[in-house]
Amino acid sequence: xxxxxxxxxxxxxxVAAAAVNFPDVLLIADEYQLSVPAPFIxxxxxxxxxxxxxxxxxxxxxxxRVFGSTMVGAFAEEVVVTATSLTRxxxxxxxxxxxxxxxxxxTAFHALRSFARVRSGDELIVLGxxxxxxxAAVQLGVVLGATVTAVASSAPKLDVARANGATRLVxxxxxxxxxxxxxxxxxxxxxxxxxxxxxxxxxxxxSLHYGGRFVxxxxxxxxxxxxxxxxxxxxxxxxxGFQMRDFGAHQRDELERNEAELMExxxxxxxxxxxxxxxxxxxxxxxxxxxxxxxxxxxxxxxVS
Ligand SMILES: NC(=O)c1ccc[n+]([C@@H]2O[C@H](COP(=O)([O-])OP(=O)(O)OC[C@H]3O[C@@H](n4cnc5c(N)ncnc54)[C@H](OP(=O)(O)O)[C@@H]3O)[C@@H](O)[C@H]2O)c1
Numbered sequence: 001x002x003x004x005x006x007x008x009x010x011x012x013x014x015v016a017a018a019a020v021n022f023p024d025v026l027l028i029a030d031e032y033q034l035s036v037p038a039p040f041i042x043x044x045x046x047x048x049x050x051x052x053x054x055x056x057x058x059x060x061x062x063x064x065r066v067f068g069s070t071m072v073g074a075f076a077e078e079v080v081v082t083a084t085s086l087t088r089x090x091x092x093x094x095x096x097x098x099x100x101x102x103x104x105x106x107t108a109f110h111a112l113r114s115f116a117r118v119r120s121g122d123e124l125i126v127l128g129x130x131x132x133x134x135x136a137a138v139q140l141g142v143v144l145g146a147t148v149t150a151v152a153s154s155a156p157k158l159d160v161a162r163a164n165g166a167t168r169l170v171x172x173x174x175x176x177x178x179x180x181x182x183x184x185x186x187x188x189x190x191x192x193x194x195x196x197x198x199x200x201x202x203x204x205x206x207s208l209h210y211g212g213r214f215v216x217x218x219x220x221x222x223x224x225x226x227x228x229x230x231x232x233x234x235x236x237x238x239x240x241g242f243q244m245r246d247f248g249a250h251q252r253d254e255l256e257r258n259e260a261e262l263m264e265x266x267x268x269x270x271x272x273x274x275x276x277x278x279x280x281x282x283x284x285x286x287x288x289x290x291x292x293x294x295x296x297x298x299x300x301x302x303x304v305s
Contacts, residue, residue, distance in 0.1 A: 130157025
C-alpha cells in the first residue's frame with residue numbers, strides 16, 4: 001500500500017505496535033454503529049514514533065514516542081492521524097504496552113469513574129473479566145478501591161483476573177450466574193460493568209442491591225439483552241450506557257480529569273495492560289479471528305516494527 005497522505009493538522013506515525021479491539025471485528029463485519037466503506041485498513045489503536053508533522057502542528061514533533069487511537073488504519077507500518085489525538089508515551093513504558101492501553105483502559109476507567117461512580121469499599125461485578133475492557137475494569141476497579149467479583153467463562157481467564165486483583169471469581173459456564181453471584185454476594189453489589197450483554201446482563205443486574213449502578217459498555221455476546229423495567233423500579237437501580245465518542249462530546253471536563261488520572265496510573269506503573277498474545281502484522285487476520293472467537297485474555301497486540 002502507498003503511505004497514507006498527510007493533511008493539515010495531521011502527523012505521520014511509524015507504528016511499532018497496534019492492539020486489536022472487538023470493535024475492529026465489528027467494523028470489518030459491518031456490524032458496528034458506523035460503516036466504513038471497504039476496502040480499508042483495519043486497526044484502531046497504535047503506538048510508535050512521529051515521522052512527519054504538518055506545518056500547523058505544535059503538540060508533537062518528529063521523533064516523539066506517541067500512542068493514539070483512530071477509527072481505522074492502525075494495522076500498517078504508517079498511520080496518519082489528527083496530531084491532537086496523539087499522546088506522548090511516558091518514560092519507561094514500552095510501545096506495546098502503550099498500544100494496548102488506549103481503548104480498553106480508557107473505556108473501563110471512564111465507565112467506572114463517571115458512570116458506575118465506583119468508590120473505595122464498593123462491591124463491583126465485572127462481566128467479561130478476562131477480555132480487554134473487562135480485565136482493564138478489574139485492574140482499575142481495584143485501583144479505585146473496589147472489591148471486584150470477576151465473571152468469565154474459563155479458568156485461564158479467571159486466573160488472570162485474580163492475578164490482576166479480583167477477589168471473587170465466577171465461572172459463568174459452571175451454572176446459573178444469578179445463583180452463583182447470590183452465593184458470593186448475599187448483600188448484593190454496588191455496581192456492574194457489562195461489556196458482554198446476552199443472558200449474563202440480567203443475572204448481573206439482579207445481583208445489585210437497592211440503588212445499585214449498572215453500566216452497559218458493549219455486547220460482545222452478539223445479543224442485546226432486554227431488561228424488565230420492574231427490576232429497575234423495585235431496586236431503584238440506575239442503568240447507564242457508556243460510549244467513548246459521545247462521552248468526549250458531552251462531558252469534556254470529566255473526560256479530561258479522568259484521562260489525566262489514567263495517564264498518571266500508566267506513567268507510574270500502577271496499571272500495566274495484560275497482553276495475552278502477540279501476533280506479527282502479517283497475521284493480523286488471525287489476531288482478529290482470535291478476538292472475534294472470544295479467546296483473547298487481556299489485550300492482543302500486533303508487533304509491527
Ligand atoms: N462503549 C465503548 O466505548 C466501547 C469501547 C471498547 C469496546 N467496547 C465494546 O466492549 C465489548 C468488549 O470489548 P473487548 O475489547 O473487551 O472484547 P474481548 O476482549 O473480546 O472480550 C469480550 C468478552 O466477551 C465475552 N463473550 C461472550 N460471548 C462472546 C462471543 N460470542 N464472542 C466474543 N466474546 C464473547 C468473552 O468473555 P467470556 O468468555 O468470559 O464470556 C470475552 O472475553 C465489545 O462489544 C466492544 O465493542 C465498547
